[in-house]
Structures are given as structure tokens and as C-alpha cells.
Amino acid sequence: MRIVPAREFSLQREVEYGSPEQNATVKAIVQDVKHEGDAALLRYTEKLDRVALEASQLRVTDEEIQAAYSKVEASFVTAIQKAAHNIRVYHEKQRRTSWFDLQPDGTMLGQIIRPLRRVGVYVPGGKAAYPSSVLMNVIPAQVAGVPEIVMVTPPATGGKEGIDPYILVAAAEAGVKELYRVGGAQAIAALAYGTESIAPVDKICGPGNIYVALAKREVYGAVDIDSMAGPSEIVVLADDKADASYVAADLLSQAEHDEMASAILVTTSSSQAQAVADEVARQVAELPRRSIAQASIDQYGAIIVVDTIEEGIQVVNRLAPEHLEVMVEEPMQYLGLIENAGAIFLGAYSSEPVGDYLAGPNHIIPTNGTARYSSPVDVDDFIKKSSLIHYSKEALLANGATIMELARHEGLEGHARAIQIRLEKEGK
Amino acid sequence: MRIVPAREFSLQREVEYGSPEQNATVKAIVQDVKHEGDAALLRYTEKLDRVALEASQLRVTDEEIQAAYSKVEASFVTAIQKAAHNIRVYHEKQRRTSWFDLQPDGTMLGQIIRPLRRVGVYVPGGKAAYPSSVLMNVIPAQVAGVPEIVMVTPPATGGKEGIDPYILVAAAEAGVKELYRVGGAQAIAALAYGTESIAPVDKICGPGNIYVALAKREVYGAVDIDSMAGPSEIVVLADDKADASYVAADLLSQAEHDEMASAILVTTSSSQAQAVADEVARQVAELPRRSIAQASIDQYGAIIVVDTIEEGIQVVNRLAPEHLEVMVEEPMQYLGLIENAGAIFLGAYSSEPVGDYLAGPNHIIPTNGTARYSSPVDVDDFIKKSSLIHYSKEALLANGATIMELARHEGLEGHARAIQIRLEKEGK
Numbered sequence: 084m085r086i087v088p089a090r091e092f093s094l095q096r097e098v099e100y101g102s103p104e105q106n107a108t109v110k111a112i113v114q115d116v117k118h119e120g121d122a123a124l125l126r127y128t129e130k131l132d133r134v135a136l137e138a139s140q141l142r143v144t145d146e147e148i149q150a151a152y153s154k155v156e157a158s159f160v161t162a163i164q165k166a167a168h169n170i171r172v173y174h175e176k177q178r179r180t181s182w183f184d185l186q187p188d189g190t191m192l193g194q195i196i197r198p199l200r201r202v203g204v205y206v207p208g209g210k211a212a213y214p215s216s217v218l219m220n221v222i223p224a225q226v227a228g229v230p231e232i233v234m235v236t237p238p239a240t241g242g243k244e245g246i247d248p249y250i251l252v253a254a255a256e257a258g259v260k261e262l263y264r265v266g267g268a269q270a271i272a273a274l275a276y277g278t279e280s281i282a283p284v285d286k287i288c289g290p291g292n293i294y295v296a297l298a299k300r301e302v303y304g305a306v307d308i309d310s311m312a313g314p315s316e317i318v319v320l321a322d323d324k325a326d327a328s329y330v331a332a333d334l335l336s337q338a339e340h341d342e343m344a345s346a347i348l349v350t351t352s353s354s355q356a357q358a359v360a361d362e363v364a365r366q367v368a369e370l371p372r373r374s375i376a377q378a379s380i381d382q383y384g385a386i387i388v389v390d391t392i393e394e395g396i397q398v399v400n401r402l403a404p405e406h407l408e409v410m411v412e413e414p415m416q417y418l419g420l421i422e423n424a425g426a427i428f429l430g431a432y433s434s435e436p437v438g439d440y441l442a443g444p445n446h447i448i449p450t451n452g453t454a455r456y457s458s459p460v461d462v463d464d465f466i467k468k469s470s471l472i473h474y475s476k477e478a479l480l481a482n483g484a485t486i487m488e489l490a491r492h493e494g495l496e497g498h499a500r501a502i503q504i505r506l507e508k509e510g511k
Numbered sequence: 512m513r514i515v516p517a518r519e520f521s522l523q524r525e526v527e528y529g530s531p532e533q534n535a536t537v538k539a540i541v542q543d544v545k546h547e548g549d550a551a552l553l554r555y556t557e558k559l560d561r562v563a564l565e566a567s568q569l570r571v572t573d574e575e576i577q578a579a580y581s582k583v584e585a586s587f588v589t590a591i592q593k594a595a596h597n598i599r600v601y602h603e604k605q606r607r608t609s610w611f612d613l614q615p616d617g618t619m620l621g622q623i624i625r626p627l628r629r630v631g632v633y634v635p636g637g638k639a640a641y642p643s644s645v646l647m648n649v650i651p652a653q654v655a656g657v658p659e660i661v662m663v664t665p666p667a668t669g670g671k672e673g674i675d676p677y678i679l680v681a682a683a684e685a686g687v688k689e690l691y692r693v694g695g696a697q698a699i700a701a702l703a704y705g706t707e708s709i710a711p712v713d714k715i716c717g718p719g720n721i722y723v724a725l726a727k728r729e730v731y732g733a734v735d736i737d738s739m740a741g742p743s744e745i746v747v748l749a750d751d752k753a754d755a756s757y758v759a760a761d762l763l764s765q766a767e768h769d770e771m772a773s774a775i776l777v778t779t780s781s782s783q784a785q786a787v788a789d790e791v792a793r794q795v796a797e798l799p800r801r802s803i804a805q806a807s808i809d810q811y812g813a814i815i816v817v818d819t820i821e822e823g824i825q826v827v828n829r830l831a832p833e834h835l836e837v838m839v840e841e842p843m844q845y846l847g848l849i850e851n852a853g854a855i856f857l858g859a860y861s862s863e864p865v866g867d868y869l870a871g872p873n874h875i876i877p878t879n880g881t882a883r884y885s886s887p888v889d890v891d892d893f894i895k896k897s898s899l900i901h902y903s904k905e906a907l908l909a910n911g912a913t914i915m916e917l918a919r920h921e922g923l924e925g926h927a928r929a930i931q932i933r934l935e936k937e938g939k
Contacts, residue, residue, distance in 0.1 A: 158916060159916065159917075159920060161913075162913045162916045162917050163917070165910075165913050166913070166917065173612075173620055176610065176612060176622075177622070182604065184601075184604060190870070191857075192601055192870060192871055192872060194604075194605070194872075194889075195846070195855070197850060199883075199884055200850060200883075210922060213921050214917070214920065214921070215917060215921065249920065285883050285884045286884050304879075304881070306884065307881075307884035307885065326936075328932055328936075329929075329932060329933060332925070332928055332929040332932045333929050335925045335928075335929070336923070336925045336926045336928070336929040338925070339923060339924070339925035339926070340923070366928070370924060370925050370928070371922075371924045372922075372923075372924065372925060376925060418623070418899075421897070422625060422628060423895075424897050425897060425898070426897065426898040426899075426900060427623070427897050427898065427899050427900065428900045428901075429619075429899070429900065429901040430901055430902075430903075431904075431933075432902045432903060432904050432906070432907040432933060433900050433901050433902045433907075434902075434907070434929045434930055434933065435926075435929065436914055436918055436923075436926040436927070436929050436930055437900060437902050437907065437910075437914060437930075438898070438900050439914075439918070439926060440913075440914045440917040440918060440926075441910055441913055441914050441917070442618070442620060442900050442902065443620055444620060444622075444898035444899075444900060445898065448898070451732075453732070453735075454895065454897070455627075455628075455713045455895070456627055456713045456714050456734065456735035456895055457735065457895060458894075458895050458896035458897075459896060459897075459898050461622075461896065463891065466886075467851075467882065467883070467884055467885060467886050468886035468887065468889065469849070469852050469853060469854065469855050469882070469886075469887075470853065470854040470855065470866070470872035470873065470876070470887050471846075471854075471855050471857070471872075472854060472855070472856045472857070472861050472865060472866050472870050472872060473856075473857040473858055473861050474858075474860045474861045474862075474865050474870065475858075475860060476859075476860050478860070479860040479861075479862070479865065482593075482865075482869055485589075485590045485593050485594070485868075485869055486864055486865060486867075486868045486869050488586060488587065488590045489587075489590050489591070489594065489642070489643060489868040489869070490864055490867070490868060492587060492642065492677065493641050493642070493643065494638060494799075494800075495764070495767060495768070495800075495864075496767070496798060496799045496800065497760070497763045497764045497766070497767035497798050497800060497804060498764045498767070498863075498864040498867060498868075499864070500760055500763075500764070500794070500797075500798070501757075501760040501761050501763070501764040501862045501863065501864050502862055502864055502865075504756055504757060504760045505757060505859075505860060505862065508754075508756075
């Protein structure tokens with residue numbers, strides 16, 4: 084790993100947003116499904132996924148879901164149940180309640196918190212079919228109280244066998260009861276606009292390939308969508324006491340994701356810097372995904388040596404990483420200085436994969452420096468708020484003149500008259 | 512107003528997103544300011560706003576702000592102070608606190624809530640320079656705890672006199688201390704990327720013309736932006752007891768905003784439908800902005816007659832209006848049925864302008880049917896959350912095997928090894 088000065092390093096990478104051809108393809112698919120419904124959905128499924136289906140076969144049956152349990156190891160089911168439990172417990176602590184405030188003059192103001200009515204979760208096929216992502220998208224929606232959560236996934240994620248049984252088990256354990264075997268831009272269009280077989284949703288979330296990402300952007304407005312995820316990142320902030328082999332292993336756990344992933348060590352110790360560089364070189368050679376990890380380290384990895392922990396935290400705040408590990412003595416004392424980081428892991432045993440799979444907090448976290456202004460997925464992403472306003476006659480009489488003054492200053496006489504007509508009727 | 516069947520009516524209007532030429536102009540301005548800083552900012556200010564400034568003149572001085580107070584009526588200052596107070600009190604009830612949860616095995620999980628560090632508020636010039644919008648954008652950020660709130664506005668919103676003194680007074684009362692006399696796409700670029708005179712922000716909000724809207728979209732990602740506001744809307748749900756003159760006045764208070772605004776009555780009473788139609792015809796003729804209001808009513812206005820209040824609420828939920836007035840007997844009993852509405856006004860005296868100017872809830876509310884999945888601006892729009900994870904040695908030893916099983920199932924051996932290396936060092 085190269086050792087670079089702090090000032091020269093930035094986490095921002097150019098993320099691909101699709102070619103004009105890909106955009107045109109996606110627009111055509113979305114329009115066709117919007118206007119033709121199931122007919123277009125089935126046509127594109129046959130053309131792109133090479134699976135011929137009838138409309139009645141789109142929905143995954145309960146029997147198919149039950150059968151999936153016999154195709155996976157019992158230990159996998161137990162692991163998923165444990166993860167689902169922890170994720171549920173953590174997200175339940177984010178639940179919010181409607182509130183209101185009353186005044187003696189009869190004024191009542193408040194906020195009504197409601198779940199979205201129907202949410203669609205996309206689960207990609209192939210190697211990106213991660214059971215953990217099913218839990219991380221579905222459970223926050225469920226805890227928010229979303230009554231209808233529907234999942235879509237390409238018809239042959241598990242090869243000729245149909246949908247990957249691990250995905251079906253994760254979906255069932257997360258509580259999904261409505262699943263369709265459709266993928267790609269056509270599935271996104273079906274969720275956004277509805278077809279004869281699939282009712283439209285209010286929000287679409289979940290990862291996907293470039294066609295899925297472009298389709299989500301295309302339907303945004305008709306429905307809400309989640310953020311486009313960038314490549315993964317980790318920053319480890321370590322002093323000279325940290326175990327270099329742990330630091331290196333954690334850096335590599337991000338680097339193996341993707342050649343564009345970024346793994347960065349910020350340390351107060353030059354000898355630690357060298358020790359971690361050596362460990363990374365040693366450990367990377369033993370990884371199955373070593374070519375990906377090595378490319379990530381070469382292009383987007385870095386070691387930054389700083390004079391003090393506080394200076395290191397300034398670097399962290401500037402980078403605003405997705406994942407931050409704080410492996411220094413008494414890490415709690417520095418929390419108050421850390422402004423920008425999507426998820427913060429404290430101490431030697433809080434390795435980043437703890438958060439990816441089991442601890443409970445969401446593993447969908449802002450990337451590419453956006454932790455400066457955005458947050459991990461949570462229950463708030465699946466609610467909506469309505470303001471509530473009740474003014475009594477007394478309150479309107481007492482405040483009407485102020486409202487009219489402000490409205491008239493802005494040249495909105497119609498606004499003023501809506502108040503005035505009431506005051507006049509009350510003889511004011 | 513035309514009376515239409517419920518099924519035929521939709522609130523969705525095609526909103527303009529700028530011509531290719533406008534997009535190209537904005538891209539060029541943004542790039543120039545990003546790369547040249549103040550030099551480009553001042554050049555575009557001279558070219559587009561016809562005001563020649565030096566960099567040292569960009570910032571509005573304290574003296575200029577103080578002088579503004581002598582140019583506005585004392586009653587305006589009092590009105591703005593009253594509104595600012597109410598908005599502050601309402602938004603303070605939304606403040607959230609960081610939380611954590613502890614387990615006996617040493618696990619600590621939580622969420623850290625932090626304000627954004629620096630927020631930019633755009634205030635348009637000309638007739639759209641609304642003091643009320645200054646309050647509605649600035650105060651939620653302030654209540655969230657944002658330490659730096661900076662405002663930009665075109666250099667001659669008040670004509671040759673410089674910036675509109677009413678805007679300066681509203682800004683001062685809202686607590687803004689850093690103001691710059693720059694507008695248009697060049698101001699958005701300066702906020703996003705920073706110049707020698709203006710430090711970059713984390714989020715930009717506030718209304719503007721099409722160039723401002725396109726520039727915000729262009730810089731999104733480098734900074735967060737607020738939603739693009741569509742044309743305003745009101746739905747009034749009224750029974751036969753509602754006062755037709757109040758209903759008509761409230762419908763017109765939205766219709767006068769904009770020719771694309773939409774004002775809709777949903778009523779259980781045919782005689783009420785006719786009475787409101789007559790009142791609208793009578794009242795619109797007396798409005799200064801009658802041509803705008805009439806165009807809005809003709810194009811996007813409607814009266815929908817339903818059999819029951821419950822059926823009316825189904826129509827409301829489908830339309831998901833920005834503003835909903837419920838003018839029926841005992842309106843509270845229907846609140847539980849109303850799923851989609853940005854702001855809900857209950858009873859005869861809760862006229863919509865009460866919420867626009869004074870009550871306290873935000874007047875920046877989802878439009879164009881997006882209340883199905885989004886919410887009025889509030890304190891949550893100016894915070895970010897970090898997940899906090901601490902696992903003890905004991906917790907990792909107890910859970911390591913589960914984490915490794917899930918990681919290996921997903922083909923991420925590097926994730927598993929980050930756990931394994933720790934377990935092995937502990938002799939497991």
C-alpha cells in the first residue's frame with residue numbers, strides 16, 4: 084500500500100451513470116411496461132432473461148418458498164434468523180410516533196407519522212444475490228409498519244433451478260409474502276406503474292445492475308427510490324497499539340468487494356503504517372478474490388500518517404467514509420470529534436463484517452463522501468409525515484391581521500382574503 | 512369550476528425540467544465557477560445581473576442589514592418575529608437525540624444524530640423574494656443545530672437599491688449572519704464547490720428559477736439539495752355544512768399562486784358543489800391576480816361529488832395533495848383514514864394561509880402527488896445519522912461463527928477472515 088500525504092487523498096470516485104445507449108434501452112423498456120403491462124413484462128423476461136413465463140407464473144408460490152428451506156443448510160437458516168432478529172431489534176428502536184401540541188386558545192399543531200403503504204424491494208440475480216441485503220432492505224420497511232412489501236428478482240438467479248433458495252429463505256425470514264420472478268428494468272417499471280399482475284408501489288429500493296439503476300432513476304417521481312450506492316469504502320484510524328494483522332484484514336474485507344472499493348489507513352505511527360502495509364501484502368496473496376482486492380488497494384488504497392489522533396479525525400471528516408473503524412486506546416473519547424462517517428466501529432473486536440451481517444445496524448450506508456449529508460438506511464426511509472394544523476375561531480381572530488399583513492406584503496391578496504372573509508363574518 | 516367524476520381526475524402535471532440550451536448554459540456556468548472561483552462568479556454577476564462587484568463587496572455587511580430595519584414598516588418586523596417564533600417552537604419539537612443500547616456482553620449499538628455542518632439557502636430575486644420562505648428554510652436548519660447557515664440572493668432584488676430590505680429583515684430575524692449578493696446558477700456553484708470568498712456547504716435549499724433548479728440538480732452529489740417544488744395544490748373536503756364562501760376563498764388562495772396550481776373541492780353535497788362554484792366565480796373576479804387564478808381553475812381546478820366522506824378520503828389518498836382542508840363536522844374522526852396529504856388543516860378556521868405564514872409547520876410541502884412518499888421540510892432534513900457499533904471480545908467470540916458463515920455464503924472470504932484472524936488469536 085502506498086503511503087500518501089493527507090492533503091492529496093480524496094475518496095470521491097467517478098461513478099458510471101450509463102451510456103446513452105443503455106439509457107435509451109431502459110427508457111424503451113420502461114415505457115413499454117408502463118403502457119402494455121404484463122404483455123411487455125413477459126416479453127422482456129423472455130428476451131432478456133431467456134425464461135418464458137405466463138402471467139399466472141409470475142408470482143412465487145408458497146410451496147416454492149417452503150421447498151427452498153430443504154435446499155439450504157440448517158446452519159444457514161439459523162444464521163439468517165439470528166441476523167434478522169438483531170436487525171429487527173436495532174431498527175425497532177428507531178420507531179417514531181405521531182405527536183401534537185395543544186394551546187389554550189384551541190390551536191392544535193402536530194405531525195402525523197405513517198408508514199408508506201407499499202414498498203418494492205429489488206434483489207439482483209447472479210453473484211450479487213446477497214441474502215444479507217434482503218434483510219437490510221426489508222426489515223426497516225417492516226418495522227416502519229409498511230403493510231405491503233413486495234420483492235422482485237430475476238426468474239433464474241439460481242440457474243436452471245429458478246430463484247436462488249437462499250434468497251427465498253432470507254425473504255421468508257424477513258417476512259416477505261409477495262414475490263415475483265421478474266428482474267431488470269422491466270421489473271422496476273412494473274413496480275412503478277403496476278401491471279395486471281403486480282400492483283404499483285410507493286417506493287423502490289434494493290441494489291441492481293446499471294439497467295436497474297437507470298430504470299429507478301427513470302421512474303423516480305412516480306415513486307420514490309433509494310440512493311444509488313457507490314463503491315464501498317473503509318477508513319481505519321489506528322494508533323501504534325492496534326494489531327496490524329486485524330487492521331490489514333479489515334482493510335482487505337472492503338478491498339475484496341470491488342476494484343473501485345477504497346481501503347485507507349490513517350495512523351499516528353510510522354511503524355504501524357509499515358506493519359499494516361506488510362500485512363496487507365501478506366494477506367492479500369491468500370485471498371480467493373486477490374486480484375480484485377489488489378486492484379482496489381493499488382488504485383484506491385492509501386496509508387496516511389498523521390501527528391495526532393485529532394489530526395487523523397480531521398482527515399476522516401474530510402473523507403466522510405462509509406465505514407470507519409476506530410482502533411485506538413479509549414476510542415469513545417474521540418466520538419465527539421467524528422462528524423462525518425456512515426457507520427463507526429469502535430475497538431479491536433468491532434471488525435467491519437460484524438456490521439455487514441449481524442450486529443443490527445443497516446449495512447446500506449452512504450458512500451463516496453456523501454456521509455457528510457446523508458445517513459444509513461433506517462426506518463425513517465419508509466415513513467412519511469403530514470403536518471396537522473387546527474386553528475380555533477379564537478386563534479384565527481387573534482392572529483388574522485398578522486397573516487394578512489405577511490400575505491399582502493408578498494402580493495398574494497387571495498391569501499389575505501381567505502382570512503379576511505372569516506374575520507368579516509365574525510364582525511371584525 | 513367544472514364538476515368531474517372522481518376517477519377522471521389526477522393531480523400529476525408535467526413539470527418542466529429545462530431545455531437542452533438551458534441545461535448547457537447551466538453546465539458551463541457551474542464548471543466555470545468550480546474552476547475559476549470568484550473571478551467567474553463576479554463575471555457572471557456582471558453579465559447576468561448587470562451588477563459590477565469586487566470580491567470584497569460580495570458579503571452583505573452588518574450595517575446594510577441594520578439599515579434594512581429602517582426601510583420596512585414596524586408592523587412587518589413584528590409580524591415576521593411572530594411567525595419566526597411559531598416556526599421555531601414547532602420545529603423544536605422535532606429535535607432528536609443520539610441514542611444507544613447496551614447489552615451485558617459488552618455490545619453497544621446506537622445512532623449518532625448530528626446537524627449538517629454548513630447549509631446554503633437560496634433566496635430568489637424579484638416578485639418571488641418571499642420573506643416567509645426565508646423563515647421556512649432557515650429555521651429548521653437552525654433548530655437542527657447547523658452551525659453555519661449562509662444565504663445567497665441576487666444583488667439587486669430590491670431594484671437599484673440593492674437587496675430587498677424585507678428579505679434582509681427576515682434573514683436577520685431568522686438568525687442568518689452570513690449573506691452574499693450572488694444569484695442564479697453561479698451562486699449555486701459557489702455554494703457547492705466554494706470560491707475564495709464563499710466556503711462550500713453540505714446542502715443547498717430554497718426556491719429559484721429554472722436556472723437555479725438545473726444548477727442544483729447539476730451539483731447534487733457534491734452537496735445535498737432539497738426537492739424540486741412543483742406547482743401548488745389544495746384539496747378541500749367539505750360536507751353540506753361548510754361555508755361555501757370560505758371554501759371558495761381557500762381554493763382561490765392556491766389558484767392565485769400560479770397558472771399550473773390546482774384547487775379541488777371534494778364534497779358529499781351537490782348543492783355545496785354548486786354553491787362553491789358560484790362563490791369561486793364571484794370571488795375570482797375581485798382578485799388582483801384574477802387572470803392567473805382563473806387560468807388555474809380552468810385548467811387544473813375541479814369539483815368532485817362523492818357519496819360519503821369516506822369515499823372522498825379515498826379520492827384524497829389517491830391525489831395525495833400538498834394541502835388538504837377538512838371542513839366537515841367533527842373532522843378529527845377522519846384523520847385515521849387520511850393516508851396521503853402533506854399538510855392537513857382541520858375545521859372552518861384553519862384556512863390554508865394560516866399554515867403558509869404563521870402557525871409554525873413548514874410551508875415547503877410535497878407537491879404533484881409525492882406526499883405518497885415524502886414529507887414537509889423539517890428538522891430531519893438538516894441532520895445526518897451515523898451508526899455506532901461496539902463489539903466486545905466476548906461478543907465477537909460468541910457471534911463470530913455466524914458472521915463467517917454468512918460472509919462465506921456470499922463468496923466474501925476476506926470478510927470471513929477479518930473475523931477468523933481475531934478468533935484464532937484468541938485460540939478459537
